[in-house]
Structure formats: C-alpha cells, structure tokens
Amino acid sequence: MSGGARRVLEAWKLGLVRYGDALRLQERLVADRRASRVSDLVLSLQHPPTYTLGKRRTDHNLLLPEVELRGLGAEIHRTERGGDVTFHGPRQAVLYPILSLRTIGLGARRYVEGLESAMIEVAALYGVKARPGAAGETGVWVGDRKIGAIGVRISSGFTCHGLAFNIDPDLGYFKHIVPCGIADKEVTSLRREAAVELPPDEAIHDQLVQSLARTFFFSDVEVKDESECADMVCLSAATQS
C-alpha cells in the first residue's frame, strides 16, 4: 500500500429508490467511473418491494406467477448481475459499490469476499456471529439462515450491483422464491438474530459503508446525502422515459 496517500470513498445516501432508477444510475456511474469523471463510490439505499433475477434467468426459482407477485405490491426485474433470484424491500440495507478493481488491487473473488466480510463485521457489532457461505453458496449466513446476499457485475474491472443486508425487512416476501436458488434454507434478519435493540437503519447503513471502506483500504469516507444526490437519481430516471 502506498504510504500516506489519501484514498477517498464517496458514500451516496439515496434513501428509498426504485430498482430501475438505481440500475440506470449505476450504468451512468460505471461509465463515469471508467472515464474518471467520478471517483470510487458506494450507493447506500433501500428499495420498495422488488424481486430480481440475475443473468442466468432462473425463473424456476420464482414460486408464484409474476402477476401474483405484482399483486403483492412487488416489482420484478431481470438484471445482468451474477447470482440467482432475490428480494429487496424496505428495511433491507442495499449497497452498490462502484469501484475500480484495478485501483483497489483485487480480483472478482476477493472483492466479493470483501463484501461478505463487511456484512459479517457489522453483524458482529450486534453480537451476531455470521459467516460466509459454504462452497458454492453465496452470501452471509447465521447458522443455516441467510442474512445477507451478494450479486455483482464487473465490466472491464469496474463493479456494480453489490450487497443486500437484512436489517428488518418483511421476510414473508422471501417465501415466494427459492432465495438465491438455495432451497430448504431460511432467510433471517439482524432484528431476528440480535439480542440487542437496533439503532435506526441509517446507522447500520453507515456502519456497512465504514466497514467496506476499511476492508478495501480507503482512508476516508465522504458522505453525500439525499439532497445532494436526489437530482442525480431524477436525472437518470428522466433520461430513460
């Protein structure tokens, strides 16, 4: 590591963002990052109820017809990320780091391991002992129960998509999918696993960002809050209609 050089991770706190809007924003930011118009950053947000599928289009892991899932108030998106089907919803912390892997000196596998270790570190703050998945299993687990999911896309060494960490989402939504294609395993949340009271979600988002920054050797985190970012999100939404 170069001694003393300041490496800043920008944290964009976006609040509740629809999945499609976040996707378009990420596409723009990856292009911006490639052209060095922005530096390494992480989007920190939550989604309204949304089911997403990865590149492999594992539709068989949706256990209800799409029209019924929509009837529950959820959106469905097919994406270009790795990984299988998952659910995002309010009270689940979603982080999308847009990083140059070359700059942080990691390959794909170690990057994903870094995302896992950030979630494990934050769970530990609340006395919850989490672990990475066994061989072939993604995400972060408490015993046999999944507390965090990962799905990443890498284009020419730039990352997008990222991690989803269950603070206290409505776990009922997970019953209608085979989460990440792994049957017979429960989904859980920090609320269920922790014996202590949890702070507001924002604090947990901040802890995840700090943990990520440490894991990937950033020296500082610079926070941009909703008011500064809102126009960026709207711009992405507007240019896509």
Added chain:
Amino acid sequence: MALRLWASSAANALKISSSGARAAPAYSISRYFSTVLDGLKYSSSHEWVKHDGSVATVGITDHAQDSLGELVYVELPNVGTQVSQGEAFGNVESVKATSDVNSPISGEIVEVNAALKDTAVLINKSPYDDGWMIKVKPSNPSELDALLDSDKYTKHCEEEHAH
C-alpha cells in the same frame, strides 16, 4: 535444451500442453504463481489470443480464472457475431460475480466453445487449452502488435498486485 525439457514436463504436469505432435509450449511462472504461456499475446484485461494462420483463438488467462473463482456459467455470442478489440464479447459468472470478457482482437466469430455451456469450470481447469472461448477470423491482424507478450503480461500482473 534441458530447460525446454523441464518446461515441457512441468507443462505436462500442470496439464497445459496440447495434444498432437506439437511441442509443449514454453512458459514462465510469475511470482504470483499463475501460468503465462510464451507464444500467446495478452490484453491488459487478462485475455489471451493465439494466432494460427487465418484463425485466432481467444480465452481468459490463468490469472483471470484464479481471481474469479470457480465459474458456473459462461455466456458466449453466436457464430457470425462481429467483435472489436477491447470490447466485451461475452461474460463469465463465478459463484458470486458476473464479469465481462473483452476480445483482444477484432473480427468475425467463426466458432464458440460449446463445451463451456455445460462445463464452465473447464476455464478454471484449462484456461489456455480446453477452456478456450471463441475463435475469430481477424479483420486486422496488425492489432496483435498492440497486445502484450508473455513477459510484458507477467509484469502487468505483478504490477496489478503491488497495491
């Protein structure tokens, strides 16, 4: 001569030599223990290309497969697709991440490795041989001159690790 024999038997031991009467390719081990073969050209995004007359074979390097982890899925384009140097032609998915693969040369795809559809892990096991990804009819063979040879590629990998 001795060195070539050593390289050849080591290459065999690592299962990176090819079939047939061709001599096993000479290779070097970088400090980071991934294999780099002589006689191939490399892109800085960790793809290799072997130019054999009118056809060029493309895949990802040992360094790349190692940094991705075990692959579970490979998406390849159709035969006949045009590719451009430096642009993505497909992607590979490991258990956790989907990564684009860029073409080191421009041209028309004349063959794709069908075996990868069911056995993506071939790329991990044999990145320079059985795990080849596409064969391209190069539209501009001079593009190869802009690529890295095995020494420069090895240095490139070492520099990437020096963080």
